[in-house]
Amino acid sequence: MCGIVGYIGTRQAYPILINGLRRLEYRGYDSAGVATLHEGELQAFKCKGKVSNLESLISEQGGIKGQVGIGHTRWATHGPPNDVNAHPHGSEDNGLVMIHNGIIENYLPLREELTARGHQFKSDTDTEVLIHLIDDIRKNADVSIFEAVRIALGEVVGAYAIVVMDVNTPHQLIAAKKGSPLVVGIGDQHREYFIASDATPIVEHTKDVVYLEDEEIAIIDVVEGFKLKNIKNQEKTPYVQALELKLEALEKSGYEHFMLKEIYEQPRSIRDSMRGRLRADIGKVELGGIRDYIQKFVHAKRIIILGCGTSWHAGLVGEYLFEDLARVPVEVEYASEFRYRNPVIYEDDVVIAISQSGETADTLAAIELAKSKGATIIGICNVIGSSIPRATHAGSYTHAGPEIGVASTKAFTAQVTVLTLMALHVAHEKGSITSSRYHRLLIELDSIPEKVEKLLNRNGEIKEIAKVYKDAPNALYLGRGYNFPVALEGALKLKEISYIHAEGYPAAEMKHGPIALIDEEMPVFFIAPKGGAYEKIVSNIQEVKARKGKIIALITEGEQQVGGMADHSIQIPDTDECLLPLITVVPLQLLSYHIAVMRGCNVDQPRNLAKSVTVE
Secondary structure (H helix, E strand, O other): OOEEEEEEOOOOHHHHHHHHHHHHOOOOOOEEEEEEEEOOEEEEEEEEOOHHHHHHHHHHOOOOOOOEEEEEEEOOOOOOOOOOOOOOEEOOOOOEEEEEEOOEOOHHHHHHHHHHOOOOOOOOOHHHHHHHHHHHHHHHHOOOHHHHHHHHHOOOOEOEEEEEEEOOOOOEEEEEEEEOOOEEEEOHHHOOEEEEOOOOOOOOOOOEEEEOOOOEEEEEEOOOEEEEEEOOOOEEOOOOEEOOOOHHHHOOOOOOOHHHHHHHOHHHHHHHHHOOOEEOOOOEEOOHHHHHHHHHHHHOOOEEEEEOOHHHHHHHHHHHHHHHHHOOOEEEEEHHHHOOOOOOOOOOOEEEEEEOOOOOHHHHHHHHHHHHOOOEEEEEEOOOOOHHHHHOOEEEEOOOOOOOOOOOOHHHHHHHHHHHHHHHHHHHHHOOOOHHHHHHHHHHHHHHHHHHHHHHOOHHHHHHHHHHHOOOOEEEEEEOHHHHHHHHHHHHHHHHHHOOEEEEEEHHHHHHOHHHHOOOOOEEEEEOOOOOOHHHHHHHHHHHHHOOOEEEEEEEOOOOHHHHHOOEEEEEOOOOHHHOHHHHHHHHHHHHHHHHHHOOOOOOOOOOOOOOOOOO
């Protein structure tokens, strides 16, 4: 979950490193640090807080020079955020320095063993233990830095993405990964190289990249060139691919926050997720990524959907879609719990793994378990070249574009869009949906981007509602059917960025406990468009109203019954019930955004959270 950036070449490293750290701050922002080599001497600065704190510190100290360097933004795992625990970490003589993303699970016995051999540690981190282990091997076995890294990684248990810099080999960096992402960018004529935990820091410098596979070690040398080996010391052939990312996608483009920009990008991101796949004019869905596996879906006795956080909520919508349209039983699992409860997995199961980043550690671990049982694994991810697409049998990218805000918005609607296309495709192949309904849903799905655009035009009135409830200590979100997962997602957004306690429930479950919380101070957000359970949710609203709860209702345009009961209402465009989550989630995203801004919260980087959860 931390951010890694490295550079070696002919330019000054610091401007590249610090700009890269700014781009990576959404991955971790408890502390930051950089280290460079200049004329045989190590220069290192690190401090608690944001990258701007690091910039100020370096400026006060007169700057930093060197044509090789590494940088890091931290999301704390071992040890609290402070100057000492910040990366980079060095060997005792500072001859080696390292940055690290991941968790070394056996760091305590390694630390005890190294302490017994005379090593002294300054920090609480597992990272410092690993760099001491590498240094210990290098000195006692009298081997190269590459060989020391290779041997050390054979002794550790856990996940890592590391970059090691050796004072004695200033023309070289060593990088390795297992379970955490790492990409190497190749500069002009192999005279410079860029290393990062994702592509955002290097997109302006190169389009040629190599994504390291698990247990691969890169020797990045400006004299001898780029070499790739695995942990068994076998030579590997680097696969160089073009980076599909545009620099302008990483800028705010005039918006105050990335989150607001990404909310407003949803008409385009939904459309991009359908482009080339939905042909409403000829009544066809074509998902090339799963073409060879469509019969697996058709004959599956069960679908298992895996995800974490917002992706899990999208998976819940997928459960409704596949069961309703394709008539396939579905189980939606928290990826973080899946492999720890000895799940029953059959060879004819289809497992759909959902992840915005494609690097979610819990989801990757769940995928490996399901694969080992012979299930077919289908991925839904946003980041091309990430780990989950490489670990699955097939899948579909969402094409939402980079999502920098930690709280997912366009990722959710893009994931639901792809799940909708999959469910419709399978339903049509199975014949579980009538031809007339199939074509009607294709036409309606094609109209969703315009309806989201129309809903975004209500931002002003949504902001006024936010003013009323910005100081509420708690909130309830209630929905039925397809809108129950949206209630969960709405509550999560409010919790994530405004720090208001919020819970989502099926509306009918309110009577089984949550109704005890309702008083005149409690805002209750009802997702109440017209649909199959409309009269039931009207009754639930009456129950809240009788107990003086404050009612904020999402209602279908022109609807008056619920609108007349609610303290505040937001009208949404009418659509088919199974497509409602693509619309009803949007005003809840805007409400959370405005409430968080009014409370003075850091919307794009909420406390204790990071964008890509690459540790278990």
